[in-house]
Amino acid sequence: MASLFPKGEGSCYLLDAGAGIGTLSAAFLNRWKSGGFCFRRVALDAFEFDPSLIQHLVHTLGKYAREGDFISNIRQEDFIHASVESLTGSLFSPPVKYYTHAILNPPYKKINSRSAHRLALRRVGIETVNLYSAFVALAVAQAAPGGQIVAIIPRSFCNGPYYRPFRDFILEHAAIRHMHLFESRSKAFKDDDVLQENIIIRLERDGPQGPVTVSTSTDDTFADLVTHEHPFERIVFPDDPERFIHVPTSPEKNAIELSEAIRFTLADLGIKVSTGPVVDFRLKEHLRNMPGAGTVPLLYPAHFSRTGTTWPIEGMKKPNAIMRNAETEKWLYPSGFYCVVRRFSSKEEKRRIVASVVEPSAFGDAPVLGFENHLNLFHENKRGLPEALAHGLAVFLNTTAVDENFRRFNGHTQVNATDLKLMKYPSRETLIKLGEWAMQQGTLTQEQIDATLGSLIE
Template sequence: MAGLFRPTAADRCRLLDPGAGIGSLTSAFLDRCHPGDLRFFAIDVTAFELDGLLHAELARSLSRFTAHTQLTHEILGGDFIEQAVNRVQFGQTPFTHAILNPPYKKIGSASRYRLLLRQIGIETVNLYSAFVALTVALMAPGGQVVAIIPRSFCNGPYYRPFRDFMLERAAIRHLHLFDSRTNAFKDDAVLQENIIIVLERGARQGEVTVSASTDDGFSDLASHTHPFERIVLPGDPERFIQVPMTLEPNAIERSPAVACSLAEIGVGVSTGPVVDFRLKVHLRDLPGPGTVPLLYPAHFRGLGTEWPKPGLKKPNAIQRNAETEKWLYPNGCYCVVRRFSAKEERRRIIAGAVRPGAFDGTEMLGFENHLNVFHERKQGLPEALALGLAVFLSTSAVDENFRRFNGHTQVNATDLKLMKYPSRAALIALGEWAISTATAPTQAMIDGQLAKLTL
């Protein structure tokens, strides 16, 4: 992280480290300054650390550099968010550099933090994005920020205001991705990829360097430079941040046949409406009188459905009555996608298809909340269209393309809405191919169909 700062002509550095701990990141920055790689006549360090028990060790870490560096430092306890908001409001001397590994914790919509941040135009849902936004706000023009944070800010509606705030005030210079969710952070239960981001306050946006390594050893470091148009796609209303891993466009980018929105093909996607713990009294282990099928991710295998599944440890059915009726869909053909993947799972998007013949003529179906459901105005799809969507979403190219902006275990309906799809006719042709295939199609067979798509 310290090596990602660019030399400047400034002779004085004002470094911010919010959440400094024992000073590991600041020490790395000062180590780089010592041999003259970053040349400053003087360095002022402001280190925020909420835990007073760490202050003595933090002071010792910083004091090591005073012998060979014109260094002054201050260690501030208390709440960084509160103090940073005050600094922004009163226009205190801004910083030229910042290095941070912020805390990760959700911020409640009515919490004190949310209200404080709104005072200076920051709307965000997690401490880590609040720390980054405040740090950007505290930077002088040309100020450089290097942060290691979860990748969840790259997509999804909840982080849209944060993306807007960041992109309007800073240029992205570098993104470094750890390909493994576990190898770089062995002591943590990491459910999403972490990313190092380099920002420059008030700079003109240009090309972005994207690098990746499997783990914290960086032995297999690979790096490419991309035009910004590959990082934030022109015309993307959500401003998702893509992280392309190769210079060459992938099969989705190259295909002129993949250019339609879901709305253009007349399809909607929603999160499964049955939240099982809220309807627990109505759930049944196995189907019986007055019940309808309840479908979980475990009921799907390949492109098909396995229902019921005795011994599943999940209910197979839900009672149909006045309390559950509004959460049910008419029996029909649907495409479904799992909302969550397991850590290090081979695929991020796992799609399947529902066909009414599997449910003995039942009138209604229940889709549990861990599924995303493709439908037409809450009704079923034509069989070939449902299967065509499942085939398209099961291609390796779609999965690779999705991973460019999604780095965690969740696949949201919003993400699926914003993807591009083949035309309705092309999807139906894919579905007809799947219906006519004598055996379950292999991954190679599915991937081969993508190249045959026509407009």
């Protein structure tokens, strides 16, 4: 992280928000002391709210205090409230400091929509849902023109509707200069239970946006570091209203980007995608382990595999059925052909998107079906799809090209209905042809799926 900053000159005003024991500040100062920066002096503001870490932080920074060209100010206060007070010119806070540099490993925790932090952030035009994005936005807000911000943060801000205001804020006030992606969640952060990829990002306050450097490594040894430069239109697509931030790991465009045939939205196709409406713990009294009188099938990801649908499953930890009555009726879908995608993948699973076809014949004469909340389902106004279309969608979504493209903007283990809604698809006719072909083949290999998609969209 310290190595990503340009060499610099003059005086450095450094921010370390959420400083902990001072590891990041020490890395920055070590580079300076060894001649990696050309600053005459460095003044550091280190924010740390946890009293148990202050003595360690004092000890770390004390190693650099012997010379007069470094001063540090340890601020044991809430970074969000202190920054907002400074930015709004409160009589009781010091005037805003415009930092030339910031290095951050911010805390990760959701912010309640009515919390004091959320209300404070709104006072300075920042709308966001997590402490980590709040810290980065405030660092940008307090950076001098040309100021450099380097942060290690979860990749979840790159996509999804909740982080759209944060993406807008960052893209309006800063240029993205560099992103580093750790390709293995478990190896880079083996001491933590990390459910999503983390990236290191360097931003430049008010900088003109140009090409973006993207580097990758499997883990924190950086032994297999690979670096490429990409035009900005490959990072944020010009026609994307959501402004998703993509992290391409190769200079070559993949089949999804290259194909003019894959340009249709779900709205163009007359298809909708929704999260499974049955939240099991809210309907607990209506759930049954096995089907019986008055029940209908309740479908979980475990009921689906690449070879088809298995229902019911004896001994499964989850229920196989739900009572059909006045309280559950509104959560049920008419029996029919649907395409479903699991919402969650395991940490190191090869595929992020796993799609299956719901075959109504697997459930006998069941008139309706329940889809549990861990599934996304494609439907036509809450009714099933034509059989060939359901199969075609599943084949398309199971292609390697789709999975690779999806990973470029989605760095966590969750596949949301919003993500699937914003993807581009082949035409309805192409998907039906793909489905008709798949229905004649039986079990498909990955090679067959990938090759057939290529021939249909050429």
